[in-house]
Amino acid sequence: KNEVEQSPQNLTAQEGEFITINCSYSVGISALHWLQQHPGGGIVSLFMLSSGKKKHGRLIATINIQEKHSSLHITASHPRDSAVYICAATASGNQFYFGTGTSLTVIP
Amino acid sequence: NAGVMQNPRHLVRRRGQEARLRCSPMKGHSHVYWYRQLPEEGLKFMVYLQKENIIDESGMPKERFSAEFPKEGPSILRIQQVVRGDSAAYFCASSPVLADTQYFGPGTRLTVL
Numbered sequence: 001k002n003e004v005e006q007s008p009q010n011l012t013a014q015e016g017e018f019i020t021i022n023c024s025y026s027v028g029i030s031a032l033h034w035l036q037q038h039p040g041g042g043i044v045s046l047f048m049l050s051s052g053k054k055k056h057g058r059l060i061a062t063i064n065i066q067e068k069h070s071s072l073h074i075t076a077s078h079p080r081d082s083a084v085y086i087c088a089a090t091a092s093g094n095q096f097y098f099g100t101g102t103s104l105t106v107i108p
Numbered sequence: 109n110a111g112v113m114q115n116p117r118h119l120v121r122r123r124g125q126e127a128r129l130r131c132s133p134m135k136g137h138s139h140v141y142w143y144r145q146l147p148e149e150g151l152k153f154m155v156y157l158q159k160e161n162i163i164d165e166s167g168m169p170k171e172r173f174s175a176e177f178p179k180e181g182p183s184i185l186r187i188q189q190v191v192r193g194d195s196a197a198y199f200c201a202s203s204p205v206l207a208d209t210q211y212f213g214p215g216t217r218l219t220v221l
Contacts, residue, residue, distance in 0.1 A: 048210075099150065
């Protein structure tokens with residue numbers, strides 16, 4: 001079992017839909033990261049959070065420390081949001097654990 | 109402020125050769141991380157370095173792989189005697205302090221023939 005599990009693995013949505021990607025982890029963490037990898041391979045760090053909620057534009061990330069669960073929400077999805085979204089946990093001792101990613105396709 | 113730079117962007121090597129991948133962190137960043145993404149697989153942590161020090165190399169293969177981040181110049185990931193299984197995208201990221209947001213480079217795509 002991976003230390004970080006994401007769901008769903010693949011997601012197809014219509015433009016404008018509200019999207020949720022889930023991440024559960026089994027290790028103690030110091031921070032939880034959400035990354036976006038574009039089809040060309042480039043990686044962008046979207047959020048780093050250790051508690052509560054963060055918002056950036058149409059993206060919202062939440063984390064529940066007690067339940068060891070984080071969600072990434074995309075409001076009013078757009079085709080340019082199509083990418084792979086990766087959840088990563090930074091554990092104590094500098095260990096990094098990555099989820100396998102969620103491949104999102106937003107159809108016009 | 110230039111972002112994280114990696115070079116080369118694409119590298120082709122024959123089995124048995126050496127591969128050297130370079131990463132220049134963002135200005136002011138003293139923490140560098142290397143990750144590997146094998147074809148059709150997720151990212152895997154390899155090594156975390158600060159200037160002149162390896163902090164955590166728990167994700168590095170025990171043989172043939174080494175990393176350094178000298179006082180001057182870029183961080184180097186070195187793979188000796190490459191094999192086909194080393195073919196992957198290697199990403200570098202940097203941050204100003206530990207456990208801060210990491211900024212990723214564009215990656216180096218290594219192909220071993």
